[in-house]
Amino acid sequence: MRKSFRFEGDLLSSSTIKAALAWARHGGKIIALHGVDENGNCTCGKPDCRSPGKHPIAELFPKGQYSATSNTAKIRRAFKKYPNANFGVILPPGMVVLDVDGPEGAETFKKLNLPPTLSVRTGRGTHYYFRVSEALPKRKAPLPGIDIKDNASGYLVGPPSMHKSGRRYRVRRGETRLAVLPADFKRALNRDERRTAQIDTVASFKSGSRNNELTKIAGSLRFRGLAETAIAGALQAINAVACSPPLDADEVERIASSVGKYEAGHEAAFGWLGDVEESTPQFLAYPYIVKGALTVLDGNMGQGKSTFTCAIAAAVTTGKPPPFVGDIEKGSVLFMSAEDDPSRVLKPRLMKAGADVSKVRYQEEPFTLDERGLALLRQELSANTPALVVIDPIIAFMKDGADGNKATETMHFMVQIDQLAREFDTAILIVRHLRKARADHAMHQGIGSISISARVRSGLILAPHPDDPRLRAVAHAKSNYAEPGPTIVFEMQSTGPRSHPRVKWHACEPELTVVDLLAPPEAERGRPPRERDTATAWLESALRKGPVKKKVLDGWAKEEGISLPTLRRAGEALGVVKSKEGKASVWALP
Numbered sequence: 001m002r003k004s005f006r007f008e009g010d011l012l013s014s015s016t017i018k019a020a021l022a023w024a025r026h027g028g029k030i031i032a033l034h035g036v037d038e039n040g041n042c043t044c045g046k047p048d049c050r051s052p053g054k055h056p057i058a059e060l061f062p063k064g065q066y067s068a069t070s071n072t073a074k075i076r077r078a079f080k081k082y083p084n085a086n087f088g089v090i091l092p093p094g095m096v097v098l099d100v101d102g103p104e105g106a107e108t109f110k111k112l113n114l115p116p117t118l119s120v121r122t123g124r125g126t127h128y129y130f131r132v133s134e135a136l137p138k139r140k141a142p143l144p145g146i147d148i149k150d151n152a153s154g155y156l157v158g159p160p161s162m163h164k165s166g167r168r169y170r171v172r173r174g175e176t177r178l179a180v181l182p183a184d185f186k187r188a189l190n191r192d193e194r195r196t197a198q199i200d201t202v203a204s205f206k207s208g209s210r211n212n213e214l215t216k217i218a219g220s221l222r223f224r225g226l227a228e229t230a231i232a233g234a235l236q237a238i239n240a241v242a243c244s245p246p247l248d249a250d251e252v253e254r255i256a257s258s259v260g261k262y263e264a265g266h267e268a269a270f271g272w273l274g275d276v277e278e279s280t281p282q283f284l285a286y287p288y289i290v291k292g293a294l295t296v297l298d299g300n301m302g303q304g305k306s307t308f309t310c311a312i313a314a315a316v317t318t319g320k321p322p323p324f325v326g327d328i329e330k331g332s333v334l335f336m337s338a339e340d341d342p343s344r345v346l347k348p349r350l351m352k353a354g355a356d357v358s359k360v361r362y363q364e365e366p367f368t369l370d371e372r373g374l375a376l377l378r379q380e381l382s383a384n385t386p387a388l389v390v391i392d393p394i395i396a397f398m399k400d401g402a403d404g405n406k407a408t409e410t411m412h413f414m415v416q417i418d419q420l421a422r423e424f425d426t427a428i429l430i431v432r433h434l435r436k437a438r439a440d441h442a443m444h445q446g447i448g449s450i451s452i453s454a455r456v457r458s459g460l461i462l463a464p465h466p467d468d469p470r471l472r473a474v475a476h477a478k479s480n481y482a483e484p485g486p487t488i489v490f491e492m493q494s495t496g497p498r499s500h501p502r503v504k505w506h507a508c509e510p511e512l513t514v515v516d517l518l519a520p521p522e523a524e525r526g527r528p529p530r531e532r533d534t535a536t537a538w539l540e541s542a543l544r545k546g547p548v549k550k551k552v553l554d555g556w557a558k559e560e561g562i563s564l565p566t567l568r569r570a571g572e573a574l575g576v577v578k579s580k581e582g583k584a585s586v587w588a589l590p
Contacts, residue, residue, distance in 0.1 A: 011023065020087040020089070020158065021072055021075055021076070024075060027093070029069060030068060030070065030089055030090075031067065031087065031090075031155055032060055032075075032078040032086075033085060033088050034049075034054075034055060036166075040165065040166060042055075042164070043082075043084065066261065073381065077385070088158065089156055090151065091151050094131055095132070095150070096130045097128065097150075098146055099156070100146050101122075101125040102145055103145075104144050105144070106125065106126075108146050114130075114181070115180075118178055119172045120159050120172065124163075126172075130179055131179070131181065135152065136148065137190045137250050138152075138253040138256075139253075141189050141190070148189075152258070159171055207245065210243045211255065214235050215258075221259075228259075232256035236253075283427075283481075284387060284388055285321070285325045285329075286325060287481070290427060290481055291329070291427045292425045292426070293422070293427070294458075295428070296394075296430050296460065297460045299432075300463065302573075302574040302590075303472065304462060304590075306349065307501060307590075308472070308490070309390050310355070313335070313353070313360065314354050316328060316329065316387050318355070320354075323505050324485070324508050332360065332361065332386045332387060333355075334363075334388070335390050336392070337390070338392065342362050342364075348499075368396075373397070377420060381424040388427050389426055389427070391431065392431035393447075394432055399413075407449045409449075410448060411454070414455035442477040443477050456478065457481055458476070458478060460475070461518065471491050471506065472489070472492065473509070473512055475488075477514045486508035486509065486510035487517075488508055489505075491506060494590065497547065497577050532570055534562075535569070536574060538557075539553070539574060542556060543576065546588070547579075547586045547588035549584045549585065549587075550584070551585075553567065554567070576590065
């Protein structure tokens with residue numbers, strides 16, 4: 001802890017969330033606690049609650065103080081959901097608080113004759129804050145009416161939380177600095193209960209490696225389920241005979257105390273279902289796009305997937321829902337696009353959709369979602385907490401050398417992305433291209449392993465409307481958290497040969513199914529027209545960088561072995577926009 005630490009700025013704020021975030025910035029860890037209502041009752045709802053306003057909200061912090069966090073995104077989400085919550089803080093290292101309770105504690109504190117320091121008024125007493133250069137002994141001499149809190153002894157209710165008495169925790173006027181806790185006071189706290197044991201062995205842990213070796217032994221014991229007291233006893237015995245020279249007994253106690261807070265091996269892997277608070281699935285746009293989970297949008301190249309995602313993103317930035325949903329969460333959007341140029345494609349397309357582009361972030365540095373990429377994405381989500389993340393296309397972001405068709409590799413990749421969606425409670429919309437071969441299920445039609453389809457909670461498929469090729473339809477192919485929504489219908493209206501199309505929403509068509517969208521046209525049923533499919537994919541790639549003169553395209557197509565009639569049919573399939581540049585014909589993607 002910095003020696004110049006002062007209670008100032010947001011640490012003094014009357015806003016609980018601002019104060020909690022300030023503590024996190026100063027090295028503390030935060031837990032959202034149930035608040036106190038106007039009648040002095042705990043908001044947990046239990047009439048016989050024994051710690052009103054002082055116990056963690058289990059839904060957000062299921063492991064109590066061991067779920068404490070300094071992650072600002074988590075803290076913001078907690079107080080956004082529970083604006084009247086109190087907060088607890090696990091003090092940063094180097095800080096100690098004497099929690100003086102009632103008249104008995106006040107009398108004890110007076111006799112200690114400690115230097116003036118910053119203090120906080122509580123419901124029944126006072127918190128006195130001090131600085132220390134080293135940790136206090138684990139077992140301390142009792143002080144009547146006073147509880148001593150430090151980094152290793154749980155959390156402290158922070159100001160301006162509400163006490164059950166109706167009074168808020170408030171920093172007292174006067175001293176804003178933290179005094180140093182006197183050495184004689186720390187010595188007086190020490191209780192000589194050092195445990196030793198005789199072990200017939202030769203000292204083997206030399207100076208420089210003693211802490212590390214004892215910590216490893218403590219970790220092994222903790223993994224096997226031993227509690228802190230048992231770990232401390234074992235370490236003291238080993239320290240006495242195996243360390244040369246032995247560590248100070250207080251240092252050994254600190255190792256045991258620190259490691260004793262770790263979860264035992266099975267504790268991290270299992271829990272009691274009765275301790276889990278039920279929650280209702282939340283949606284960015286009900287029922288199509290889920291919050292805190294993955295949604296996939298599948299579709300062929302050049303059919304309007306990016307136009308559709310930009311229209312949804314624009315609605316998020318403005319909070320104005322499209323007509324097929326009742327409402328949409330307003331917030332920022334992060335685009336991770338491996339295909340769309342931000343200046344020539346992404347921003348113009350979003351502006352055409354009416355987006356507030358000041359609320360849109362984009363991936364400026366190309367990277368895959370390997371270990372480094374996931375760390376970068378985590379930092380971005382923590383810093384800006386977008387309501388929507390678009391990853392387009394998902395296969396392009398798998399790490400180099402990964403096989404998107406292998407279930408084991410793909411599942412591990414998808415689990416990591418899904419964990420980010422859960423941790424930051426954001427909606428992640430991933431985009432895939434469709435494979436040419438017909439699959440046995442609509443959700444297996446997308447490129448890559450079926451592990452992708454298995455991990456998402458909502459699956460959408462975009463394709464041309466079977467009755468009107470001018471229109472596009474988005475059908476619900478998978479919906480784990482709600483009844484599937486009716487099929488969305490829209491039109492991409494041209495706004496000029498060198499401008500991006502504008503989306504015009506049409507009425508939803510509940511009777512139109514994903515089977516209808518994926519069924520081949522009557523004229524094409526049987527063997528698929530492979531030459532046209534190849535030409536369509538090639539033409540989409542050739543036009544992706546911008547408009548091209550038709551004469552130039554003809555030459556390129558000839559070199560690829562594509563006939564002019566096939567090229568024309570490919571252009572019709574893509575819905576290319578044709579215009580004139582002087583006397584020359586120019587083709588462009590819609």
